[in-house]
Amino acid sequence: MLEKYKSLLFQNLGGIIIALDNEGCVTYANQEALDLLGYTVEEMIGCNWFDLISGEGKNSQLHELYQSIISGKTELFSRESTRDIVAKNGRVISVAWRNNLVRDENGDVVGIVSFGHDVTEEKLARMRLSLHHEIAQIIMMDRPFAEAAQMFLQAIGLQLGWALGEK
Numbered sequence: 465m466l467e468k469y470k471s472l473l474f475q476n477l478g479g480i481i482i483a484l485d486n487e488g489c490v491t492y493a494n495q496e497a498l499d500l501l502g503y504t505v506e507e508m509i510g511c512n513w514f515d516l517i518s519g520e521g522k523n524s525q526l527h528e529l530y531q532s533i534i535s536g537k538t539e540l541f542s543r544e545s546t547r548d549i550v551a552k553n554g555r556v557i558s559v560a561w562r563n564n565l566v567r568d569e570n571g572d573v574v575g576i577v578s579f580g581h582d583v584t585e586e587k588l589a590r591m592r593l594s595l596h597h598e599i600a601q602i603i604m605m606d607r608p609f610a611e612a613a614q615m616f617l618q619a620i621g622l623q624l625g626w627a628l629g630e631k
Contacts, residue, residue, distance in 0.1 A: 480559060480580040483566070486534045488513050488527055491575065500582060502552035517549035533565075534573050546583060558587045595623045 480500060483492035493508045501508075501517070508516065514527040532538035546560045559580040566575040598619040602612055620626075 478581075480582070481577065482513065482580070483575060483577045484513050484530075485575045486573065488530050490516070492577075497580075500551065500557065501549070507552075530576075534575075536573065546587075556584075557582055558584045591623050595619060598623075 478496075480497040481492065481494040482490060482497055485491050490508045490511055490513050493503075493505065498505060498508065503516070512527070514524075514530065518526055529538065543564065544560070544562050546558060548556050548558050550556055560583045561578045561580040563576050563578045565573050566577055568574045599616060602615045602619065605612070605615075607615065
């Protein structure tokens with residue numbers, strides 16, 4: 465009976481809820497998580513979370529950190545973090561997470577339950593505001609057009625994470 469209530473609670477809480485076992489495999493995903501990421505429950509349950517949501521080359525780093533936390537070698541310093549995840553369609557989504565260790569009756573860590581919410585729009589709004597500020601500063605410098613144009617491109621490139629001017 466308790467499992468039924470827990471499931472109803474998790475399905476009706478606002479936000480994303482993901483539970484992982486000690487190997488990093490998904491044991492639970494609520495409907496909001498499925499909808500946001502574009503997966504079915506059958507596609508997610510039992511799959512390695514880090515393989516599902518990581519950009520290329522990042523899953524091993526995240527999985528190693530996870531294993532270190534689960535084994536007790538690394539403390540879960542911050543229960544709150546913001547990480548970019550990749551949806552099934554390739555869209556990058558910024559999620560603010562609150563992570564909670566799950567322990568068995570002996571006190572051993574057996575997984576993590578994470579509660580999250582999509583902060584992609586807020587992150588983009590902060591980036592746009594910062595870019596507007598940088599552009600306003602460049603305009604106020606009263607530079608020649610060619611110099612100002614290069615500065616504009618550098619400011620935009622930095623905001624987008626582009627490596628400009630490197631060969």
